[in-house]
Amino acid sequence: MEKLHINLDEKSYDIFIERGIFEEVGKYISKFYKKKKIVVVTDTNVDSLYGDMLLKNLENSGYVPSKVVFDAGEENKNFDTLTKVYEKIIDSGIKRGDLLIAFGGGVVGDLAGFAASTIYRGMDFIQIPTTLLAQVDSSVGGKVAVDTTRGKNLVGSFYQPKMVIIDPELLKTLDEREVRSGMAEVIKYGAIYDNEFFNYLLEKEDLKSSMEDIEKIIKRCCEIKAKIVEVDELDLGLRMILNFGHTLGHAIEKYYDYTKYTHGEAISIGMYEITILGEKLGITKTGESKKIKEILKKYELPIEDKVNLGDLIEIMKSDKKNISGILNFIFLSEIGKVEVKKVAEEEIGNKLLK
Numbered sequence: 001m002e003k004l005h006i007n008l009d010e011k012s013y014d015i016f017i018e019r020g021i022f023e024e025v026g027k028y029i030s031k032f033y034k035k036k037k038i039v040v041v042t043d044t045n046v047d048s049l050y051g052d053m054l055l056k057n058l059e060n061s062g063y064v065p066s067k068v069v070f071d072a073g074e075e076n077k078n079f080d081t082l083t084k085v086y087e088k089i090i091d092s093g094i095k096r097g098d099l100l101i102a103f104g105g106g107v108v109g110d111l112a113g114f115a116a117s118t119i120y121r122g123m124d125f126i127q128i129p130t131t132l133l134a135q136v137d138s139s140v141g142g143k144v145a146v147d148t149t150r151g152k153n154l155v156g157s158f159y160q161p162k163m164v165i166i167d168p169e170l171l172k173t174l175d176e177r178e179v180r181s182g183m184a185e186v187i188k189y190g191a192i193y194d195n196e197f198f199n200y201l202l203e204k205e206d207l208k209s210s211m212e213d214i215e216k217i218i219k220r221c222c223e224i225k226a227k228i229v230e231v232d233e234l235d236l237g238l239r240m241i242l243n244f245g246h247t248l249g250h251a252i253e254k255y256y257d258y259t260k261y262t263h264g265e266a267i268s269i270g271m272y273e274i275t276i277l278g279e280k281l282g283i284t285k286t287g288e289s290k291k292i293k294e295i296l297k298k299y300e301l302p303i304e305d306k307v308n309l310g311d312l313i314e315i316m317k318s319d320k321k322n323i324s325g326i327l328n329f330i331f332l333s334e335i336g337k338v339e340v341k342k343v344a345e346e347e348i349g350n351k352l353l354k
């Protein structure tokens, strides 16, 4: 069993990672939650696979659980769903001092976490992430949000869970494409922070052999994320390095209206393209793009798309991370180290198309 602690003073919490831990979830929750009522918020896919198991497990630990289920998919991470989730929580008799469990991928974690942060002016919640992306990234760090018609994640808050319980066994039912997409975020951690971890992933034979060691891999990712979040909980500085590949990646996702690529696939293209660019601009050590290409190919992730950079620039200018006309581009100086370059909106074209 791997246990990590995120140190954020009174908002500190533990992350438990273990194969099969899901079957003992009630026992872990009882370490800190002594009341009876729990509301589980999940999506239709996760519910049909694991909903009953979770409820039974909570009942066996003496809890009185209820369940709120919404339709799976990013298109439902919106205010309509949120309103329904609020209403169902209230109707099920859940009060402010009770507990909410966000049980699912990043969509559930973000929406249910945002519901927890706002309903009754905030109630305690825990994360039980069920996709690789959620297990290595979105369930840790307290960013919660919903999408609006004007863009993704535009309304949200920073709201830390009380505990994160990660069971890699749950990934067995996940679509292989989703697992590969999660690997793009895993690779990102190695690229921005840990050369040794990057090489470890590079030396793996294929996805299958990485999945055999997935507990260890998830732990390393959570450790890196924890270190970054502890320094910069509110995303005012260091946390921006987690956006390596994301500025371009988000633009690619948006260009195709979120239909062609998963988030991880778009980030994969973004990481490769920004590394090529970094080499051209003399920021990134020559040869690093070759390594990025090799590792992404190993995990069968895309590295290129025919869309031209010029078309992406307009989209990047409207990125929500564009603060007062300045965008931060995260370049690798070498594998394991990053360099942040601030580029003014009007300069983006000149700099990137050089």
Ligand SMILES: NC(=O)c1ccc[n+]([C@@H]2O[C@H](COP(=O)([O-])OP(=O)(O)OC[C@H]3O[C@@H](n4cnc5c(N)ncnc54)[C@H](O)[C@@H]3O)[C@@H](O)[C@H]2O)c1
Pocket (backbone or CB within 6 Å): 043, 044, 045, 046, 049, 072, 073, 074, 077, 104, 105, 106, 107, 108, 110, 130, 131, 132, 133, 134, 137, 138, 139, 140, 141, 142, 143, 144, 152, 153, 170, 171, 172, 173, 174, 175, 178, 263
């Ligand atoms: N808060 C953060 O820090 C943060 C970071 C990165 C991404 N995100 C957000 O995460 C979201 C993407 O998350 P995601 O990739 O997990 O997508 P997702 O939650 O939509 O899950 C992908 C699909 O897998 C299904 N699923 C989930 N677990 C399963 C399991 N164990 N077995 C079978 N099917 C399962 C889901 O129902 C869904 O259809 C985006 O909305 C993104 O904005 C948030």
